[in-house]
Amino acid sequence: MTDRIPGFSTLAVHAGAQPDPTTGARVTPIYQTTSFVFNDADHAASLFGLQAFGNIYTRITNPTTAVLEERVAALEGGTAALAVASGHAAQVVVLQQLLMPGDEFIAARKLYGGSINQFTHAFKSFGWNVAWADPDDIESFERAVTPHTKAIFIESIANPAGSITDIEAIATVARKAGVPLIVDNTLATPYLIRPIDHGADIVVHSLTKFLGGHGNSLGGIIVDAGTFDWSKDDKYPMLSEPRPEYHGIRIQETFGNFAFAIACRVLGLRDLGPAISPFNAFLILTGIETLSLRMQKHCENAKAVAEFLSGHPAVAEVNYSGLASNKYNNLARKYAPKGAGAVFTFSLKGGYDAGVSLVSNLKLFSHLANVGDTRSLVIHPASTTHSQLDDAAKVRSGAAPDVVRLSIGIEDKEDLIADLEQALSA
Amino acid sequence: MNHDAYDDNYIREILNGVKSIAMVGASPVNVRPSYFAFKYLAQRGYDMIPVNPGHVGKSLLGKPFVASLADIGRPVDMIDIFRNSSHILPVVDEALKLSPPPKVIWMQLGARDDAAAAKAEAAGLKVVMNRCPKIEYGRLSSEISWMGVNSRTLSSKRAPIPTQGMRLSLNRTSVGGGETAASDRAAKNKSELT
Numbered sequence: 372m373t374d375r376i377p378g379f380s381t382l383a384v385h386a387g388a389q390p391d392p393t394t395g396a397r398v399t400p401i402y403q404t405t406s407f408v409f410n411d412a413d414h415a416a417s418l419f420g421l422q423a424f425g426n427i428y429t430r431i432t433n434p435t436t437a438v439l440e441e442r443v444a445a446l447e448g449g450t451a452a453l454a455v456a457s458g459h460a461a462q463v464v465v466l467q468q469l470l471m472p473g474d475e476f477i478a479a480r481k482l483y484g485g486s487i488n489q490f491t492h493a494f495k496s497f498g499w500n501v502a503w504a505d506p507d508d509i510e511s512f513e514r515a516v517t518p519h520t521k522a523i524f525i526e527s528i529a530n531p532a533g534s535i536t537d538i539e540a541i542a543t544v545a546r547k548a549g550v551p552l553i554v555d556n557t558l559a560t561p562y563l564i565r566p567i568d569h570g571a572d573i574v575v576h577s578l579t580k581f582l583g584g585h586g587n588s589l590g591g592i593i594v595d596a597g598t599f600d601w602s603k604d605d606k607y608p609m610l611s612e613p614r615p616e617y618h619g620i621r622i623q624e625t626f627g628n629f630a631f632a633i634a635c636r637v638l639g640l641r642d643l644g645p646a647i648s649p650f651n652a653f654l655i656l657t658g659i660e661t662l663s664l665r666m667q668k669h670c671e672n673a674k675a676v677a678e679f680l681s682g683h684p685a686v687a688e689v690n691y692s693g694l695a696s697n698k699y700n701n702l703a704r705k706y707a708p709k710g711a712g713a714v715f716t717f718s719l720k721g722g723y724d725a726g727v728s729l730v731s732n733l734k735l736f737s738h739l740a741n742v743g744d745t746r747s748l749v750i751h752p753a754s755t756t757h758s759q760l761d762d763a764a765k766v767r768s769g770a771a772p773d774v775v776r777l778s779i780g781i782e783d784k785e786d787l788i789a790d791l792e793q794a795l796s797a
Numbered sequence: 798m799n800h801d802a803y804d805d806n807y808i809r810e811i812l813n814g815v816k817s818i819a820m821v822g823a824s825p826v827n828v829r830p831s832y833f834a835f836k837y838l839a840q841r842g843y844d845m846i847p848v849n850p851g852h853v854g855k856s857l858l859g860k861p862f863v864a865s866l867a868d869i870g871r872p873v874d875m876i877d878i879f880r881n882s883s884h885i886l887p888v889v890d891e892a893l894k895l896s897p898p899p900k901v902i903w904m905q906l907g908a909r910d911d912a913a914a915a916k917a918e919a920a921g922l923k924v925v926m927n928r929c930p931k932i933e934y935g936r937l938s939s940e941i942s943w944m945g946v947n948s949r950t951l952s953s954k955r956a957p958i959p960t961q962g963m964r965l966s967l968n969r970t971s972v973g974g975g976e977t978a979a980s981d982r983a984a985k986n987k988s989e990l991t
């Protein structure tokens with residue numbers, strides 16, 4: 372008998388979790404503890420040597436966090452995952468396994484502004500060099516490949532403008548270059564897009580956004596697709612060479628198709644330290660149980676709001692790929708047929724000043740720097756999330772000075788439209 | 798048998814059925830994958846026999862090394878081969894000469910020899926290639942979930958509290974995802990085992 376394969380919503384509720392063996396608690400308990408007792412000296416040695424499965428210290432593994440990791444791995448169709456303190460921490464831990472000082476990676480220009488900063492400035496001091504490419508021009512990725520290229524990084528749905536990236540086309544470039552494709556799937560979530568199905572080797576998320584979904588917890592996660600052969604050449608010594616940290620273990624040889632997730636855990640998280648709190652893991656896990664329902668509502672509301680704004684006389688342009696007139700609509704139909712997400716931008720005929728006054732007149736939308744909350748959110752990226760970019764870079768990344776970004780929540784859409792209507796006419 | 802994608806029930810039956818496992822190429826070096834797997838399987842209650850002509854006279858976790866399968870001197874259920882793909886066939890030939898023959902030939906992660914597999918299957922043996930029994934046992938029992946690994950199983954049952962040396966239930970519902978196709982491809986091309 373072959374087993375029935377459960378659907379996405381079933382996995383969102385069940386994957387990774389089981390009744391607690393000790394108490395029978397059905398909901399995953401919050402294991403709010405720093406450390407775990409060993410059975411005996413040999414058990415301790417086995418755990419430290421990675422020979423046994425089990426817990427040592429919450430910086431490395433935690434039973435609450437492990438449920439979150441397995442659940443997201445299952446939803447993304449990956450072999451394993453590692454949860455960390457934030458989306459940014461996930462990006463550092465991933466690239467630390469792949470790059471040595473002097474190495475390069477290629478990143479799409481259309482990214483969350485904080486990622487552009489991290490790649491441009493923070494990573495420079497590690498000697499990791501970023502080469503930018505334009506996700507609307509696939510050949511720009513090919514042109515950026517050099518012998519020092521170690522990875523390609525893109526967002527599936529790009530923050531802030533909600534544009535859709537042609538993941539398969541860029542995966543082909545990555546395969547040809549012999550490097551892994553890393554996809555930040557934060558704005559899509561696996562409910563809308565599963566990048567591994569389109570050729571991604573590694574998926575990262577800010578769990579802070581739609582996966583957690585309630586605006587209450589920072590978190591990040593790395594999902595290993597299990598698709599990349601790290602030992603095919605000498606480019607990835609963290610995975611292919613004997614590791615002095617572990618007396619000569621070769622990570623890929625020992626852990627097979629979930630080696631990348633293990634490297635991130637035992638070479639990255641263990642030594643860099645950005646562990647997620649078990650309490651945050653619990654809240655995010657609870658959020659994920661309703662992911663399907665929330666994403667349906669987020670997308671339905673976003674489309675209605677985008678349609679309303681498109682017809683409004685004060686609005687110059689709406690960038691929502693779910694609209695038939697949008698230049699990314701074909702990509703949205705291909706990659707995100709269930710909905711084009713709930714983060715998008717629009718510009719006002721009144722320019723910068725009209726944007727500022729809109730934000731201050733809104734009564735239901737909250738003016739803050741986040742996306743993917745149950746609440747609807749609004750921000751002016753040029754003066755906030757993307758403020759550290761120069762004007763040309765702001766325009767290139769979709770955050771021109773006259774642009775306002777919305778993250779549409781799961782309220783009643785009539786109320787959101789009424790709030791925008793009164794704010795635009797105030 | 799589709800050796801690119803095993804049904805979980807096939808692996809489950811093997812791991813539930815065998816009691817003794819001879820590990821060919823077992824290493825006494827405690828950072829080698831064979832040592833990891835040997836130790837784990839012994840802790841989960843399997844009767845483990847280390848086979849390695851280079852270490853006869855020594856023992857691995859209390860079990861004396863033997864030089865070859867023929868030297869085991871008692872029936873064995875499964876042969877777990879920790880050798881490079883190019884060294885598989887002679888081991889399978891040797892296994893088929895045993896009386897009684899083993900029930901299962903298992904080739905480790907990274908090792909694959911389709912001709913040797915066909916030969917063993919023709920003789921009525923079950924064959925698994927390019928998998929690790931430790932990983933599969935950990936996955937089907939979900940013990941591997943401690944490491945954030947996708948066990949590709951679900952259960953709404955309360956499991957007993959695991960203690961040392963305890964056999965774990967492998968009877969959870971299997972689900973999809975976490976494909977192994979890429980590592981299978983890599984193994985076909987080459988192997989890091991010696």
Ligand SMILES: Cc1ncc(COP(=O)(O)O)c(C=O)c1O
Pocket residue numbers: 456457458459460483485486526530555557558576577578579580589590591741742
């Ligand atoms: C697409 C994207 N990636 C990464 C991040 C960074 O995540 P975190 O704030 O959890 O570090 C964000 C945050 O806004 C984001 O929108």
